[in-house]
Amino acid sequence: MKHPMKFSAAALACALAVGSPFVAEPAQAQTRATATSTLRVTGFDVEQVDRVEPGAELNFTLWGTPGAAVVLQIDGGRRTVRLDETTAGRYQGSYVVSRGDRIVPESRVHANLRRDNRVATATLGEALQSGWPSPVAASSGIPEIQSVKVTREAGRPRVDALRYTVYGTPGGQASVRLQGSQPRNIVLDEVRPGEYQGTYVLPQGAWVDTNQPLVAQLRLGNRTASNTVADAYAGLRLMARADRDSCRDCATVQAVNEVVVDGDGRVLGTVAGGVLGAVVGSQFGKGDGRTAAGVAGAVGGALLGREIQKRHNQRTQYEVVVRMDDGTQRTVVYAEPPNLRVGDPVRLSGETLERR
Incomplete structure (x- = not known):
């Protein structure tokens, strides 16, 4: 007192x-x-x-x-x-x-x-x-920005998570302008008096133009202070636009499908889709026994034996559908379950996929 x-x-x-x-x-x-x-x-x-x-x-x-x-x-x-x-x-x-x-x-x-x-x-x-x-x-004072900082958020090695920090006059509203494939304003929260923070996770395929200066704003009442930082991303290992354009083999997993194929490698259906019934129906009409017997009499025992052999040799394989960074779609086939999930960033290497 x-x-x-x-x-x-x-x-x-x-x-x-x-x-x-x-x-x-x-x-x-x-x-x-x-x-x-x-x-x-x-x-x-x-x-x-x-x-x-x-x-x-x-x-x-x-x-x-x-x-x-x-x-x-x-x-x-x-x-x-x-x-x-x-x-x-x-x-x-x-x-x-x-x-x-x-x-x-x-x-x-x-x-x-x-x-x-x-x-x-x-x-x-x-x-x-x-x-x-x-x-x-x-x-009564004019808002002032003292410094601006950008860091990569720890614990997210597979994505670009950027933490923006602005130091300046307390009690204001701070934001930064992100330049790149998806320009936008990122609003920051005042975590301590005069310290404003916010984290932005770049969507898959998005990039930051690190050659452009970072612009921060701090508004207090009806007054606004602005600060332009030319080298805000210095020291950060981010995938810039040039890097993404040069990564022609980069892709993202869209789907992982478990399918059944016959002896000739033709896809018969998914594992849960009643594969055998689909095979009979597609090869022999409606799939009932009388139709199958009639066809067998027409085409001969050799053809029927070949179809039975194909069904006997049917196997399960795994198709991984990926979307390349250039927008095209590719499918890579595995004989064994791949250790991949939807959303994983991958790189196409020959006939296989590697995690990025």
Whole structure:
């Protein structure tokens, strides 16, 4: 808790400029109040909390003219706060944040010190939550971007997951502009005061134009700061457009099908599709015994024996359908179940597929 401080009207204006723990209202309004009386506020303080959330207790102290009534209004709060005069010229009171409140760490707090028909006003010059800057300083200054950083997110070796970080003025809205096959704005979250982060996972086949500068923006109120970083991707091993264009053998697994083929290698159907019935139906009409016997009499025993032999030699194989990076589709056949799944990035090497 801070001790009482006594300032003249000129000193109060100077305190606002240097970031005092309390801020008086504009000089014109203050002049009107002091012209008719000695009513004034000399100090305004809050016990900052670790986190502004339901149940948090905000304790306020105001110093000023004795014998007055003091009422506070918190932006986002549903109730006013009345401060009691505990000693001459010292007023204290508390506000417990409820679930219905919309109070945030940088919410402004306004105080009215009233006696008779005269009022002196002041605005709290510090945030309600520790670690946050003064709400007055944040709202009155121009937003500033101090630095921009891009890193690859760990734990995702098979995809390009980019984490963007912007450091600058707290309490704003930050974003970065991604250039490449899919240009877009990526909005960042303020994870700590003045630190904004966001992660973007590039879709399969997408690329980032690392030759283009990265543009970051930070908006605060109706003002926007912009920062262009020419070498933001320096040191990152990303697959640029030229690399993807040169990777003619790169592909993505679209499907893995288990099929049955006959002795000549012709596909008879899928394993679960009633393969034998399909074979009989396609080779011998409707597949009933009388039709098969009639055909057998017409084509002779040699043909029937050959068809029976083909069915006897039927086997299961695995077809992996891939889409090449140039948009074409290929199918690779395996005799044994391949260790591949839909969505896997692969490279075509001869008649087999290799993981990338």
